Amino acid sequence: MKDFSRTTQLYLKGILDVLSKESLSIPRGLTTNSRPPRYLMVVGGLVLFGALFAMTAEPLRSAHRSTLPAGASLLQWETPPGFPPPVYTFASNPLSKEGFELGRRLFYEGRLSKDGKFPCSSCHQQFAAFATYAHELSHGFNDQFTTRNTPGLANLVWAPSFHWDGGINHLEVQPLAPLTAPNEMAESLENVLFKLNQDPEYRRMNAAAFGTPEITSQSMLKALTQFMGMMVSANSRYDQMKRGDIDFTPEEQHGYEIFRDRCATCHPEPFFTDHSSRYTGMGVTSRDSDLGRQRITNDRSDAYKFKVPSLRNVELTGPYAHNGRFQTLSSVLDHYRFRIGNDPLVDPVLTGGIPLDEAQKRDLITFLRALTDRDFVSNENFRDPAHSIKCRADPIRCNSEPHKMGLHR
Amino acid sequence: MYRRLYTPPLPRPFKYIKHMLLILCCVITLRESTAQPSLEALNPPLVSFNFVANGTSLTSDADYINPFGERYQVRTLMFYVSRIRLSHSVDTNTGYDEEYHLIDFSHAASHTFSVKAPKGTYDTIQFMLGVDSFHNTNGAQAGALDPLHGMFWTWNSGYIFAKFEGLWARSSGVDIPFAHHLGGFRPGEDAQRLVLLTLPPHRIIEVKEQHNPRIEITVEVSRWFNGKHALSLAEYPSVMTPGAKSMLVADNVSTIFSVQ
Numbered sequence: 001m002k003d004f005s006r007t008t009q010l011y012l013k014g015i016l017d018v019l020s021k022e023s024l025s026i027p028r029g030l031t032t033n034s035r036p037p038r039y040l041m042v043v044g045g046l047v048l049f050g051a052l053f054a055m056t057a058e059p060l061r062s063a064h065r066s067t068l069p070a071g072a073s074l075l076q077w078e079t080p081p082g083f084p085p086p087v088y089t090f091a092s093n094p095l096s097k098e099g100f101e102l103g104r105r106l107f108y109e110g111r112l113s114k115d116g117k118f119p120c121s122s123c124h125q126q127f128a129a130f131a132t133y134a135h136e137l138s139h140g141f142n143d144q145f146t147t148r149n150t151p152g153l154a155n156l157v158w159a160p161s162f163h164w165d166g167g168i169n170h171l172e173v174q175p176l177a178p179l180t181a182p183n184e185m186a187e188s189l190e191n192v193l194f195k196l197n198q199d200p201e202y203r204r205m206n207a208a209a210f211g212t213p214e215i216t217s218q219s220m221l222k223a224l225t226q227f228m229g230m231m232v233s234a235n236s237r238y239d240q241m242k243r244g245d246i247d248f249t250p251e252e253q254h255g256y257e258i259f260r261d262r263c264a265t266c267h268p269e270p271f272f273t274d275h276s277s278r279y280t281g282m283g284v285t286s287r288d289s290d291l292g293r294q295r296i297t298n299d300r301s302d303a304y305k306f307k308v309p310s311l312r313n314v315e316l317t318g319p320y321a322h323n324g325r326f327q328t329l330s331s332v333l334d335h336y337r338f339r340i341g342n343d344p345l346v347d348p349v350l351t352g353g354i355p356l357d358e359a360q361k362r363d364l365i366t367f368l369r370a371l372t373d374r375d376f377v378s379n380e381n382f383r384d385p386a387h388s389i390k391c392r393a394d395p396i397r398c399n400s401e402p403h404k405m406g407l408h409r
Numbered sequence: 410m411y412r413r414l415y416t417p418p419l420p421r422p423f424k425y426i427k428h429m430l431l432i433l434c435c436v437i438t439l440r441e442s443t444a445q446p447s448l449e450a451l452n453p454p455l456v457s458f459n460f461v462a463n464g465t466s467l468t469s470d471a472d473y474i475n476p477f478g479e480r481y482q483v484r485t486l487m488f489y490v491s492r493i494r495l496s497h498s499v500d501t502n503t504g505y506d507e508e509y510h511l512i513d514f515s516h517a518a519s520h521t522f523s524v525k526a527p528k529g530t531y532d533t534i535q536f537m538l539g540v541d542s543f544h545n546t547n548g549a550q551a552g553a554l555d556p557l558h559g560m561f562w563t564w565n566s567g568y569i570f571a572k573f574e575g576l577w578a579r580s581s582g583v584d585i586p587f588a589h590h591l592g593g594f595r596p597g598e599d600a601q602r603l604v605l606l607t608l609p610p611h612r613i614i615e616v617k618e619q620h621n622p623r624i625e626i627t628v629e630v631s632r633w634f635n636g637k638h639a640l641s642l643a644e645y646p647s648v649m650t651p652g653a654k655s656m657l658v659a660d661n662v663s664t665i666f667s668v669q
Binding site: 092093163167168169170171172173176177179180181189190193216217218221222225295296298 | 545546547548549550551555556557561563564565566567598650651652653
């Protein structure tokens with residue numbers, strides 16, 4: 001804070017010097033010589049004073065930002081071209097290599113779950129763009145199913161809320177939900193911290209990232225957020241086309257045009273979601289009693305509404321919808337084509353369904369496949385750190401069928 | 410007319426830029442000195458919460474009868490308090506302490522804490538029950554707001570402002586669990602409540618050196634059921650989400666405090 005004011009004052013002094021020199025060279029002819037009455041100047045001065053007082057309040061108030069410990073190396077955040085500024089800015093959680101690495105290790109850490117078998121990565125698998133491969137619902141503690149289909153994870157720092165019902169309002173607090181849910185990791189925060197603090201390696205990593213060896217709920221959550229926040233997917237064929245690096249095939253281009261015409265109201269670029277909650281009729285099956293957004297807002301008009309999912313990497317994240325009801329993209333599109341009918345509750349944008357002929361449907365799917373970011377799903381930085389070490393020792397075994405390693409089905 | 414003879418050599422907007430910038434510098438310097446007013450007295454006043462039920466000291470294994478004739482036992486009783494402000498109805502003295510405190514019946518050390526206030530005489534204490542929307546929407550918090558304390562809804566982000574759990578029964582014996590977890594910060598669901606207590610004349614405190622004044626706040630648990638609205642356990646055995654019920658209970662909770 002002191003620094004801020006000092007530099008501001010020096011900076012202002014600089015401007016002041018320059019201006020007073022410059023003003024000397026203003027031609028005399030432009031001067032006016034009617035001077036306002038003194039009381040007006042006093043009033044004006046006070047108004048100016050007040051306004052400035054209010055204006056300067058904000059930056060100084062937020063001056064108590066966390067800083068990196070000595071020795072930690074700052075990671076530079078880069079917003080991909082064409083993406084808006086993130087919602088989560090890391091302002092109070094400065095990105096560092098050490099923080100990211102701690103978060104990465106925690107994401108793959110079995111001890112975050114009660115029986116050691118359900119790290120975050122058991123449901124969020126990198127090769128499936130961090131969804132669960134081929135599962136409509138995922139497995140959690142004690143042979144239980146998750147309540148909903150596991151979504152892929154990408155570009156989380158641009159999302160204003162999380163989960164299918166938008167019930168989580170901040171990325172940092174999201175991990176508390178799976179950690180304590182009895183059908184997911186089934187642990188208590190207290191016990192997780194106890195287990196982690198028993199391990200000297202975690203204490204060392206925490207000290208490197210946050211300055212103190214003691215792992216707290218805050219340091220654990222902030223580290224996980226650094227890791228998840230860095231999961232940016234922005235190098236699909238679609239992105240390369242947008243940047244002018246490649247051209248779409250005619251089929252992709254045709255699919256893109258249909259998409260912009262019929263789907264982009266709810267799935268707008270560049271995230272392919274407007275982050276709103278809507279009712280699409282995908283939830284109404286006999287076994288589905290999930291009220292969706294209503295559970296959060298207590299508002300009956302929000303019944304069966306779910307958050308519009310991002311379609312990035314959608315080729316890899318199936319089965320689809322909050323309940324995993326659709327096995328393929330083709331069946332999702334058939335829902336939009338044939339099953340909406342005259343459902344009176346359905347979102348007005350979908351009234352009557354979305355007509356698509358077979359050729360349009362085929363090209364639309366080709367376009368959706370162009371949203372797959374191969375670099376993202378094979379990025380070494382997001383891999384299990386232990387797995388990477390194993391790979392260096394035994395690259396052949398490791399690189400064949402990575403999706404069959406360490407997975408339960 | 411006199412002034413006209415002394416035509417200023419500089420264009421007016423530029424002439425006053427120096428003054429404006431000077432003002433800006435003053436503002437910034439002043440901001441800095443007012444941003445953190447020094448409230449710490451040498452011997453800060455202590456605030457303590459004393460739990461009673463029907464006027465007798467509360468314990469966790471005794472049976473109590475609530476205003477509806479329902480027998481109950483208390484297992485858990487916790488609530489958040491912040492923005493503690495001491496003031497004097499005549500003087501302009503005020504102390505304002507933003508810090509969050511989690512008062513937990515089963516954790517005696519949490520019942521008493523010091524608050525910041527400048528020297529002076531005070532006859533009123535005011536505090537906010539609950540957690541403001543900023544702290545409900547800004548991610549991982551520490552201290553009293555650490556989610557470790559179990560006062561956070563993980564599936565519908567937000568703090569539980571107050572928790573009251575135990576066993577009850579309509580007649581003899583107690584065996585049915587009850588739980589009130591209240592909270593809510595969104596418009597239309599706000600369960601924060603302002604509590605204002607006047608200190609009786611013999612309890613007025615003076616904050617000065619060589620002296621630790623104390624404000625003893627009585628927490629009368631039985632008013633949880635009927636402080637403002639009649640909320641019997643038969644009708645309200647479980648309140649677990651933000652919303653209408655949470656707001657009713659919050660109204661009652663705001664009446665459990667007094668200084669006697």
